[in-house]
Amino acid sequence: RAHDKEELRVPLDKSPVRVEFTGPYGKSIVERSGDRVHMLWSDCPDKICMGMGWISSAGQAVVCLPNRVIISLEDAK
Numbered sequence: 241r242a243h244d245k246e247e248l249r250v251p252l253d254k255s256p257v258r259v260e261f262t263g264p265y266g267k268s269i270v271e272r273s274g275d276r277v278h279m280l281w282s283d284c285p286d287k288i289c290m291g292m293g294w295i296s297s298a299g300q301a302v303v304c305l306p307n308r309v310i311i312s313l314e315d316a317k
Contacts, residue, residue, distance in 0.1 A: 263307030270311055277311055279304060 257272045258280065266283030276296040279289040282304050289304035301312040 261307070261309050263304070263309060265307050268304055268307045268309045270309070277313065278302060279309075279311065282307055282309070 256274075259270045259272075261268045261270070263284075265285065267281065268279065268283070268289075269281040271278055271280040276294040278294040279292065279302050282289050284304050284306035286306070289302055289307075289309070292302045295302055295311070295313055298313050298315045301310060303310050
């Protein structure tokens with residue numbers, strides 16, 4: 241999610257993917273590799289989101305409040 245709307249839904253598979261979002265502070269880059277995801281880069285001031293590391297289980301999330309980006313993992317439906 242970015243800016244209060246769902247931007248992209250990506251299935252977890254083997255091929256790596258990088259997705260770039262633009263928020264109030266600039267760029268955020270989300271990286272998926274296999275069955276895990278993390279915030280590779282963010283132009284936010286404190287970079288807490290980058291320190292949250294990789295997530296790989298349904299219900300986990302990485303949040304960048306300043307740049308308004310939420311990465312969450314869900315069970316396949």
